Amino acid sequence: MAENITFPKSPFPDGLISISPWEFCSFEPLTYIYFNIAFIVIAYPLYRIIGGFFNWELDVKTPSVHFSDMMALVRYGFIVFVLGGYSRTFNWIMILSFYIALFGYALLAELPFAKQSFLTVRNWPIKMWILFITAICAILAMTGFHIYFAILLMNKNEFREKDDVFIAWYLGCLAIAPILMIFAWIANQEQNTRFLTKFFLKLLRIFKRKPATQPPSSQTENQNTEAQIPITADPDQPDQPQPYNKVSIIHLHHWQIFYTLAFFTRFExxxxxxxxxxxxxxYTQGIGAYGPDSYLEER
Incomplete structure (x- = not known):
């Protein structure tokens, strides 16, 4: 028995619509248009206007940077819309909570003790630590709820085989972000220390053949030969790889954290x-105020 899926009314062909609570990829064109209008076309300029009026902390942006940042929101938004199941969950509740969070987080970030970043974590005041721990507890509570709801939804469905696949993939995707962070750490260390290049050169030295030795000769011949042969570098100490011109640092931004979490809020x-x-x-507040800053920054 197949699942009964009710598609929303849309002027687009049904072939463009893929909506199911058991699919990790879902798309509905009309809902996607509403999604972009509510969360990008209206939200981005509205935030910049209100933030500028109240003198909130905003990066100065040229028109080309504004355009680039909005296109970044479109790119990132399409990915999370398709993989996050927003074809089914997008509604007025989400829109209302979106704007409350957009401006609520901005007001929170304007508090004097909250003007911090992860780069200055050792110098955080007590109030900032209280705020940070509270946010972590809220995130963990929401994570636990979504895992519980995924299991509960799994038990309600008759298709056990499909259920098991869904919950396995849902929980398995939680490991994607840590894996990417590990690769980023490797790239950061390579740029700053060249440890991978040094290891590769060390392997080459192990397999490199030593030059054949010549038979001994008289002392006079040796002296003449030494005068003719130029001094070369010690083969056991080859040239070290040159460092890069810029140093890389890891800087985790709040837009990256909440963008990652947005993939898992996929339930109706x-x-x-x-x-x-x-x-x-x-996530939109972070890009709207500062831009899509990278996890790895060069200085």
Whole structure:
């Protein structure tokens, strides 16, 4: 028996629509248009206007940078819309929570003790630590709820084989972000220390053949030969790889954290829809205020 899937009314062909609670990829063109209008076309300029009026912390941007940042929101938004199941969960609850989070986080970030970053974590005041720990507890609570809801939804479905695949992939995707962070750490270390290049050169030295030795000769011949042969570098100490011109640092931004969390708020439940709006709102605030800064920064 196949699942009964009700598609929303849309002027687009049904072939463009793929919506199911058991699919990791879902798309509906009309909902996607509404998604972009609500979360990018309106939200980005509105945030910049209100933030500028109240003198919030905003990076100065040229028109070309504004355009690039909005296109970044479109690119990132398409990925999370398709893989995050927003074809099903996008509604007025999510829109309302989105704008509350967008401006609520901005007001919170304007508090004097909250003007911090992960680069200055050792110098955080007590109030900042309280705020940070509270946010971590809220994120863990929402994570636990979504895992529980995924298991609960799994048990309600009759297709056990498909259920098991869904929950395995849902939980397995939680490991994607740590894996990417490990690769980023490797790239950071390679740029700053060239440890991979040094290891590769060390392997080459191991397999490199030593030059054949010549038979001994008289002392006079040796002296003449030494005068003719130029001094070369010690083969055991080859030239070290040159360092890069710029140093890399790891800087985790709040937009990256909440953008990652937005992929897991995929259930048609008010709590999940509120969580989806909050994660998308804070992620949009980060790009709207500062731009899509990279996890690895060069200095």
């Amino acid at each position: 439940h008010p709590v999940s829809q509120i969580a989806g709006g909050i994660t998308l709102g804070i």
